[in-house]
Amino acid sequence: MTETPHIARKAPFPVEVNEGKSYFWCACGRSQKQPFCDGSHKGSPFSPVKYTAPASGRVFFCGCKNSGKQPLCDGTHNTL
Numbered sequence: 001m002t003e004t005p006h007i008a009r010k011a012p013f014p015v016e017v018n019e020g021k022s023y024f025w026c027a028c029g030r031s032q033k034q035p036f037c038d039g040s041h042k043g044s045p046f047s048p049v050k051y052t053a054p055a056s057g058r059v060f061f062c063g064c065k066n067s068g069k070q071p072l073c074d075g076t077h078n079t080l
Contacts, residue, residue: 018056026041028046
């Protein structure tokens with residue numbers, strides 16, 4: 001059985017991002033700094049996902065950790 005990520009929440013995290021800046025999205029769901037990585041994945045099969053903002057503005061990072069468009073939300077949380 002493969003390990004599944006912890007669902008941080010069943011809604012996306014809206015975040016204002018800055019063009020060209022890199023963000024490290026938590027893929028394991030255990031970070032205390034959601035939606036970003038705080039190193040809680042250590043010892044698990046998960047690694048943070050790097051997202052470099054193509055433009056400044058609001059994006060919606062996945063909160064359920066099951067999106068098919070990680071690290072961004074694709075609405076998967078509506079089916080969990």
